[in-house]
Amino acid sequence: MFKRSLALGVVSGVLAGLAGVLYAHVYRNSLGADFSRVVPAIKIIAASLFGGVLAAIGFALLYRRLTTKGEIVFNLLFTLVSVITLVAPFAAKLPLDAEAPELFPGMVIPMHFFPALAWFTLKPMFIRNK
Amino acid sequence: MNKLFYPLAAILLLAGSAFTYLTTPGWQVATGYSIAFSSDDASGIFRDFRGSLSFDDSDPAAGKFDVAVEVASINTGNAMQNRHAKSDEWFDAVKYPQIHFASKSISRTASGYQVSGELEMHGSKKPVTIPFVFKKTAQGGLFTGSFNLNRNDYGIGKPGGGVGEQVRIDISVPVTKI
Numbered sequence: 001m002f003k004r005s006l007a008l009g010v011v012s013g014v015l016a017g018l019a020g021v022l023y024a025h026v027y028r029n030s031l032g033a034d035f036s037r038v039v040p041a042i043k044i045i046a047a048s049l050f051g052g053v054l055a056a057i058g059f060a061l062l063y064r065r066l067t068t069k070g071e072i073v074f075n076l077l078f079t080l081v082s083v084i085t086l087v088a089p090f091a092a093k094l095p096l097d098a099e100a101p102e103l104f105p106g107m108v109i110p111m112h113f114f115p116a117l118a119w120f121t122l123k124p125m126f127i128r129n130k
Numbered sequence: 131m132n133k134l135f136y137p138l139a140a141i142l143l144l145a146g147s148a149f150t151y152l153t154t155p156g157w158q159v160a161t162g163y164s165i166a167f168s169s170d171d172a173s174g175i176f177r178d179f180r181g182s183l184s185f186d187d188s189d190p191a192a193g194k195f196d197v198a199v200e201v202a203s204i205n206t207g208n209a210m211q212n213r214h215a216k217s218d219e220w221f222d223a224v225k226y227p228q229i230h231f232a233s234k235s236i237s238r239t240a241s242g243y244q245v246s247g248e249l250e251m252h253g254s255k256k257p258v259t260i261p262f263v264f265k266k267t268a269q270g271g272l273f274t275g276s277f278n279l280n281r282n283d284y285g286i287g288k289p290g291g292g293v294g295e296q297v298r299i300d301i302s303v304p305v306t307k308i
Contacts, residue, residue: 093207096166096175102209 001127002060006053008126012118013052017045019118020111033103038094044111051115075120082116157183157271157305164302165199169281169294172211176229178203183273183305185236187264190243195233201226220287226252231260254284262301270306 021041028034055078062070062077089105089112098104165176181197201223204215216223233247234257242263249258262275278298282289289295 090210091208093211096205096207098207101205101207101212104209 001063002056004126005056005060005063008119008122009052009054009056009059010049011052011126012055012122013049013115014045015122016052016111016114016118017048019114020044020048023110023114024107027107031103031106033100033107035094035098035104035107038092038098038104039108048111048115048118052119055115055119078116078119082113085112155184155186156308157185158308159183160269160304160306162304164300166300167297168300169297171293172206172215174204174206174211174215176200176203177205179303181231183303185264185273187243187266190236190238193233193236193245195231195236195245195247198228198230201229221252231258249279252284252286256283260301267304269304271304273301273303273305275301 021044024036024039024041024044028036055074058077059070059074062074064070066073086109089108092104092108094101094104159180163179165179167174167176176199178200179197181195183193183195183197185193185195201221202216204212204221204223206212206215215221218225228250230250231247232250233245235247236243236245239261242261244259244261246257246259248255258277258279260275260277262273265272265274276298278296280295281287281297282295287293
């Protein structure tokens with residue numbers, strides 16, 4: 001189980017990272033707010049991969065401990081943790097030369113949900129329900 | 131009389147144009163300036179700074195500064211802090227849109243110069259003295275200076291409240307000749 005969970009975590013993390021990079025690009029081109037110096041593409045991918053791998057470990061542990069209710073608890077926790085992490089963009093202090101810091105949360109908040117979205121979307125391909 | 135008009139006009143024009151070179155040189159604020167503030171808990175910059183600066187390092191007493199920053203241009207690096215700083219709890223940018231400094235005297239000191247004048251902020255006008263250094267550069271010149279002020283003197287924020295009361299102001303203003 002852990003092997004499949006980890007594979008799902010890595011794949012969904014990378015895909016979420018790529019979606020984040022694409023979203024940042026669209027955001028920059030449509031609003032003119034460029035935060036690529038604050039959060040470069042590599043950081044977006046690394047953070048998403050971290051989220052994906054953390055989810056994989058959490059899923060495997062919960063699945064082993066709670067078996068039948070493990071997935072429900074995991075889904076709730078993953079969503080809850082994603083919501084809690086939204087505090088970070090609001091509290092972030094950007095370099096003083098960064099233009100329009102008020103547009104920064106708008107760029108990164110959706111990214112905080114991408115790992116969970118990717119996980120929930122791809123899960124049936126990696127882990128089948130009993 | 132008519133004969134004298136043109137020679138007199140020429141002399142006046144000549145004297146006037148020569149006098150322009152003798153008056154204290156004026157400087158124009160160039161890009162790349164920095165008006166930064168820092169305290170124990172908050173730091174940031176004001177992005178919008180403008181004004182008139184006339185200063186001659188050989189005759190500092192003849193100089194005059196009249197400058198202002200737009201309160202709404204405050205940037206702490208955090209959107210929520212910016213909004214908070216502009217609110218009526220702090221700077222009240224709507225009611226007091228500018229921080230204004232007008233010099234009264236400029237004098238030479240051992241380490242550079244100092245300008246004394248009145249700083250108007252948040253509806254309060256207080257005398258301040260700002261030590262500064264002026265360096266000539268290839269593009270014109272550079273004014274740099276630092277000073278401390280107490281935000282309570284201007285009624286900005288509540289006394290204490292977990293935010294430092296002493297605020298350090300660091301100014302760096304590159305200028306070009308007008």
